Amino acid sequence: MRSWKEKEMTLDRESAIQVASVLSKALPYIQRFSGKTIVIKYGGNAMENEELKNSFARDVVLMKLVGINPIIVHGGGPQIGELLDKLSIPTRFVDGMRVTDSATMDVVEMVLGGLVNKDIVALINRNGGTALGLTGKDGNFIKARKLEIKDSMPEMRKSEIIDIGHVGEVEKIRKSVITMLTNSNVIPVIAPIGVDENGVSYNINADLVAGKVAEELDAEKLILLTNIAGLQDKGGNILTGLNGEQVEGLIEDGTIYGGMLPKIRCALDAVNNGVTSAHIIDGRVAHATLLEIFTDEGVGTLITNKP
Ligand SMILES: Nc1ncnc2c1ncn2[C@@H]1O[C@H](COP(=O)(O)OP(=O)(O)O)[C@@H](O)[C@H]1O
Numbered sequence: 001m002r003s004w005k006e007k008e009m010t011l012d013r014e015s016a017i018q019v020a021s022v023l024s025k026a027l028p029y030i031q032r033f034s035g036k037t038i039v040i041k042y043g044g045n046a047m048e049n050e051e052l053k054n055s056f057a058r059d060v061v062l063m064k065l066v067g068i069n070p071i072i073v074h075g076g077g078p079q080i081g082e083l084l085d086k087l088s089i090p091t092r093f094v095d096g097m098r099v100t101d102s103a104t105m106d107v108v109e110m111v112l113g114g115l116v117n118k119d120i121v122a123l124i125n126r127n128g129g130t131a132l133g134l135t136g137k138d139g140n141f142i143k144a145r146k147l148e149i150k151d152s153m154p155e156m157r158k159s160e161i162i163d164i165g166h167v168g169e170v171e172k173i174r175k176s177v178i179t180m181l182t183n184s185n186v187i188p189v190i191a192p193i194g195v196d197e198n199g200v201s202y203n204i205n206a207d208l209v210a211g212k213v214a215e216e217l218d219a220e221k222l223i224l225l226t227n228i229a230g231l232q233d234k235g236g237n238i239l240t241g242l243n244g245e246q247v248e249g250l251i252e253d254g255t256i257y258g259g260m261l262p263k264i265r266c267a268l269d270a271v272n273n274g275v276t277s278a279h280i281i282d283g284r285v286a287h288a289t290l291l292e293i294f295t296d297e298g299v300g301t302l303i304t305n306k307p
Pocket residue numbers: 043044045046075077096225226227228230231232233255256257258259260261
């Protein structure tokens with residue numbers, strides 16, 4: 001007699017033929033990406049629903065099984081916001097970055113390093129993978145410094161002196177901490193918290209960490225999963241294949257603002273520093289990551305360093 005689990009896994013003939021056809025079509029992509037590193041930024045907005053979270057975890061496990069080296073960097077902005085709200089700690093964003101005082105930093109560490117990180121690790125493990133979670137403090141893996149205000153941050157440039165507090169940027173990634181895990185067939189799940197030489201913690205936008213990790217590991221792809229279909233123009237059309245100059249123009253005229261600013265900035269930096277392509281895709285779509293990797297059409301916004 002077959003167990004309920006075996007029955008659940010049994011497909012009727014028509015479905016089995018469909019599955020076989022899909023698997024066979026995926027073969028050239030599997031061959032192309034097998035052995036390559038793909039860094040996936042999993043945004044807090046894309047993890048609000050249990051079904052989506054589970055489909056994400058399954059995609060990651062499948063990638064690993066076909067020989068791709070997936071590295072996860074996660075966000076958790078909405079989840080941090082919820083706890084700050086419960087604790088009646090006010091919060092605000094400037095150019096997509098959360099102004100972070102000491103009390104906020106404690107909450108960021110609790111939510112990102114604790115709840116969100118372990119939730120993703122457990123999901124991947126429950127789906128048959130071996131994931132291990134870490135923040136930039138583990139093994140001194142993300143050396144950080146206070147964020148320097150740059151031209152691509154229009155609100156920060158405009159504001160009268162504001163102290164962004166513990167908002168950080170990546171100074172250095174210690175690659176060996178990650179390769180130690182990947183060499184043991186473990187999927188790293190990274191929370192975007194950095195530390196300086198004095199042990200001070202920094203809250204770093206997860207897109208920026210994902211971009212730097214992708215650069216440091218010479219990744220084939222950087223995939224940024226978010227809560228929108230891609231980079232859009234003012235009419236809501238998806239923009240793709242942009243170069244640095246065009247992006248600057250879109251920042252100047254206000255088409256790119258808020259949370260899209262760090263995303264687009266890190267995608268450009270990544271492709272200018274050796275990552276083959278960066279993709280901003282809709283994390284609200286089930287199996288978005290597999291759709292990006294295993295189809296020619298791809299989805300969302302593609303950024304390369306080609307003119
Ligand atoms: N040109 C643009 N195209 C698309 N989204 C944009 C654009 N400019 C600003 N945004 C905003 O950026 C948001 C994505 O950033 P964010 O909310 O920080 O996502 P995540 O949590 O995935 O990092 C979009 O939901 C949208 O509100």
